[in-house]
Amino acid sequence: MEKFAPVKRSEDGQPVRYLIVDDSVFARKNLARMVETFGGQVIGEAGDGVTAISEYDRLTPDIVLMDITMPQMEGIEAAEKIVRDHPSARIVMVSSVGYQENIVAALQRGARHFVQKPVKPEVLYEVIKYVMRDDTVTALGAGAGA
Amino acid sequence: MRMELIQPFINATDAVLAQGLDSPVSIENLSMDEEAYRRRGIAAEVCLIGEIEGRIIFDVDLPTAVQLATRLAGMEVSETDDLVREAVCELANQVIGNAVTSLNDQGFHFHVHPPTLHTSEQGSKGSEDTEALVMCFNTSSGNVFMNVALRHHCRQAVERTAVAG
Numbered sequence: 540m541e542k543f544a545p546v547k548r549s550e551d552g553q554p555v556r557y558l559i560v561d562d563s564v565f566a567r568k569n570l571a572r573m574v575e576t577f578g579g580q581v582i583g584e585a586g587d588g589v590t591a592i593s594e595y596d597r598l599t600p601d602i603v604l605m606d607i608t609m610p611q612m613e614g615i616e617a618a619e620k621i622v623r624d625h626p627s628a629r630i631v632m633v634s635s636v637g638y639q640e641n642i643v644a645a646l647q648r649g650a651r652h653f654v655q656k657p658v659k660p661e662v663l664y665e666v667i668k669y670v671m672r673d674d675t676v677t678a679l680g681a682g683a684g685a
Numbered sequence: 686m687r688m689e690l691i692q693p694f695i696n697a698t699d700a701v702l703a704q705g706l707d708s709p710v711s712i713e714n715l716s717m718d719e720e721a722y723r724r725r726g727i728a729a730e731v732c733l734i735g736e737i738e739g740r741i742i743f744d745v746d747l748p749t750a751v752q753l754a755t756r757l758a759g760m761e762v763s764e765t766d767d768l769v770r771e772a773v774c775e776l777a778n779q780v781i782g783n784a785v786t787s788l789n790d791q792g793f794h795f796h797v798h799p800p801t802l803h804t805s806e807q808g809s810k811g812s813e814d815t816e817a818l819v820m821c822f823n824t825s826s827g828n829v830f831m832n833v834a835l836r837h838h839c840r841q842a843v844e845r846t847a848v849a850g
Contacts, residue, residue, distance in 0.1 A: 562799055563771055563774060563775045563778065564767070564768070564771045565754075565757075565758070565768055565771035565772050565774070565775040566775050566778075568758065568768070569757070569758065569775075572759070608778070608782070608797055608798070608799050609799060610799055634782065635778055635779040635780075635781070635782020635783055635786070636782040636785055636786055636797060637782070637783075637786045638785070638786045638787075638789035638790050639789075639790060640789065641789075655783075655786070656778070656779045656782060656783075657701055657704050657705055657779050659704075
């Protein structure tokens, strides 16, 4: 896997903390591996929207990577509930179902961005830097794929 | 079966597998299946509900599934590892999700259920309005089969056209 300049929180220089939400264990592992190459730390995982909400309340991660099609509660509804209780929550939808209505619905309900599966690491890296832009520092002189 | 419903699945399979495996993919065979579906190995099923209804089964034999999982996970995966099944489900999710995206952007509206493992040896037969099309894709990790049985609700489509017009 490519190497990326670590993205750190500007307030304390600590790694960005992630909650990964996907009903596929395989997808969660792949995303976890990817964000670790960005210097991030996975602090929690959830396999459905209901668990995602409780894990967000418990962990308050810096960023949530959220699938859409999941059992019990889908990702867009979970994102809406999380943002209602935590308006500053940064949620990035990560789904293979990326038609326009879905993307618009996710953004209207509070998601900050959308990444379509299969996820390209360099795309996710840029999205994370963008979503965290006010609260992160990236090592100087190194960019995606550096 | 209408080709406009099938082409997005062919395109999505080609794109997702080629990206994930970092090697070219080709269609080896395409045929209508009049018999009941018989599982080849590890199979993931996705159901669609709405203007287009039916199911798609993504099916690979075990050695191919192990190779796919190993390539996609970037580490050795053994055939007893649950990750092999998870990898097949996730591949199905990505292929079908991308195809559904394309169909929705063409104006077909329906809902997709999360993939589930198809564990029975045999499934139901296609009928006159739910023909099953079987596609075989040749990849560097082995053959990947996709069995598509979809029904298009013409009445809703006519209404859609009328509203659009």
